[in-house]
Amino acid sequence: MQSAKIHKLLEKDVQKVAKAASCVAPNFKADDIHAFRVGIKKLRAFIYFINSVKGQPQLKLTKKIHRLYNIAGTLRDAHLKYETLTERELILPQYYANLSVVVLRNKAEWQKLYSKQIMKKLLEQMTDNLFVQLTPTDLANFYAQQVKRIKKINNDVPDDEHVHKMRKLIKHMVYITALAKKKWEGAEEVIACVPYGQLIDISNLVGNFNDGSILLYELSSFSSMGMQQQEAIAMARYVDEARARHKALRKDLLRQIGEFVDVVEERLA
Numbered sequence: 666m667q668s669a670k671i672h673k674l675l676e677k678d679v680q681k682v683a684k685a686a687s688c689v690a691p692n693f694k695a696d697d698i699h700a701f702r703v704g705i706k707k708l709r710a711f712i713y714f715i716n717s718v719k720g721q722p723q724l725k726l727t728k729k730i731h732r733l734y735n736i737a738g739t740l741r742d743a744h745l746k747y748e749t750l751t752e753r754e755l756i757l758p759q760y761y762a763n764l765s766v767v768v769l770r771n772k773a774e775w776q777k778l779y780s781k782q783i784m785k786k787l788l789e790q791m792t793d794n795l796f797v798q799l800t801p802t803d804l805a806n807f808y809a810q811q812v813k814r815i816k817k818i819n820n821d822v823p824d825d826e827h828v829h830k831m832r833k834l835i836k837h838m839v840y841i842t843a844l845a846k847k848k849w850e851g852a853e854e855v856i857a858c859v860p861y862g863q864l865i866d867i868s869n870l871v872g873n874f875n876d877g878s879i880l881l882y883e884l885s886s887f888s889s890m891g892m893q894q895q896e897a898i899a900m901a902r903y904v905d906e907a908r909a910r911h912k913a914l915r916k917d918l919l920r921q922i923g924e925f926v927d928v929v930e931e932r933l934a
Contacts, residue, residue, distance in 0.1 A: 678704070679784070682704040717806070733783070760896070815831050877911050884900050
């Protein structure tokens with residue numbers, strides 16, 4: 666992949682992020698928030714890949730972009746938590762009231778922070794660099810590094826926080842593989858080393874697991890002066906039931922991750 670193409674892809678990614686960000690406020694629709702977050706994740710994965718190659722300039726997102734991404738994540742998580750719990754017809758008035766406060770606070774912070782100038786600065790920071798050519802060998806090395814890190818974490822009896830770390834590594838592989846499949850002629854042989862369908866399945870599974878971890882942790886530690894006994898009992902019952910499902914999902918997830926990294930390692934050897 667030539668330097669000019671790297672510039673072009675980075676520019677296109679930033680433009681997508683900027684367009685998605687401009688649509689978030691004032692309505693804060695779930696789809697618009699999701700589009701912004703996915704745009705950042707794709708850009709971040711490409712940055713991560715570029716930074717892994719010796720001789721390349723070391724790129725990073727701006728602090729304000731990081732903050733916007735975190736705000737969007739908080740809003741997305743609040744929506745998902747509410748949707749998950751209300752679908753089960755759980756009556757948790759104090760918890761839902763707390764979610765509403767979190768949502769309102771983060772919407773206000775987004776509107777205060779966001780500006781087109783932030784996106785312009787991001788574009789300049791990404792494209793004002795001299796890149797060296799990326800080779801299929803760089804891609805193979807990237808895959809090998811990711812798999813090595815995932816395997817090390819997975820072999821150390823990982824807890825939920827470790828699974829979250831693996832999720833990031835897996836997501837990087839998802840986005841870089843998708844990019845390479847569409848935009849990188851000559852990398853087909855390396856791309857074939859990654860069973861893409863299996864990678865997507867694992868990515869979805871680990872995403873669901875991580876969402877469940879966040880909700881379980883929050884409900885387990887949630888307290889409010891105004892919470893009635895009925896709400897506390899309903900919350901505790903949900904946590905007990907969800908924890909059993911969560912434990913079974915973790916076991917299956919770790920098995921699938923182990924099988925996946927073994928296949929990729931063997932193909933890259």
